[in-house]
Amino acid sequence: MGSKRVKKRVSQLSESLDKCLRSRLVGLGDRDEITIPHNCGVYIVYESGKPVWVGSATDLRTRIGVLLLGSGDGHVLTRNLRERRFGGDPQATKRFLTEKCGIRYVLTGDRLEAALRAKFFAAVLETPYNEWQKTQQ
Numbered sequence: 580m581g582s583k584r585v586k587k588r589v590s591q592l593s594e595s596l597d598k599c600l601r602s603r604l605v606g607l608g609d610r611d612e613i614t615i616p617h618n619c620g621v622y623i624v625y626e627s628g629k630p631v632w633v634g635s636a637t638d639l640r641t642r643i644g645v646l647l648l649g650s651g652d653g654h655v656l657t658r659n660l661r662e663r664r665f666g667g668d669p670q671a672t673k674r675f676l677t678e679k680c681g682i683r684y685v686l687t688g689d690r691l692e693a694a695l696r697a698k699f700f701a702a703v704l705e706t707p708y709n710e711w712q713k714t715q716q
Contacts, residue, residue, distance in 0.1 A: 592699045599623060599685040599700065607647060608677035615640045615684060621696045622684040623704070624656060631680075632656045632708045633701035635693035639684055647676060659708045 604625060620639045624632040624646070634656065636642030646654045657672060665671040687693040701709040 592696060595621075595685055595687075595696055596700050596703060599683050602683045602685065604628075604681040604683055606677075607643075607680045607682055615643055615682075616686070617641065618686050619688070619690055619693050620684050620686040621693050621700060622682055623700065623706075625681045625683070626679055630704045630706050633697050633704060633706050635687075635690070635697035637690045637693070639686075643682065647673070655710060656708050659710070663708075 599621065600623075607624075617638050617640045619635075619637050621633065621635050622639060622643065623630050624634070634642065634646075634654075642654075646657060657676070660675065661667055661669055661672040665675065685696070687696060700706075
């Protein structure tokens with residue numbers, strides 16, 4: 580891959596991240612306001628305005644629904660929060676997500692593009708709960 584092509588691709592990823600960061604932040608507890616589509620995309624979870632997790636999904640609405648359950652091991656962020664912050668308490672985890680967290684998202688064309696953008700976003704934002712970052716340290 581040539582240098583110009585790499586620069587163009589990084590620029591596209593940066594533009595996508597900027598678009599996501601400028602999108603409306605919606606509280607995860609604001610179910611009436613969450614109108615997430617059943618599309619492929621990348622989402623960023625925020626705690627007190629700070630990005631803490633980046634994920635991708637082939638169906639954003641379904642994936643965010645799994646996250647909001649706050650129990651079980653259906654979502655890596657839910658599991659990490661429950662184990663690292665809330666002593667295994669699923670109810671505390673769910674309360675935290677619905678009362679303290681918000682989300683921004685951007686749609687993508689396909690699953691591979693979503694996964695690529697999610698890794699890029701997480702690396703740039705240095706989100707603390709993305710597990711893959713442990714291997715980077």
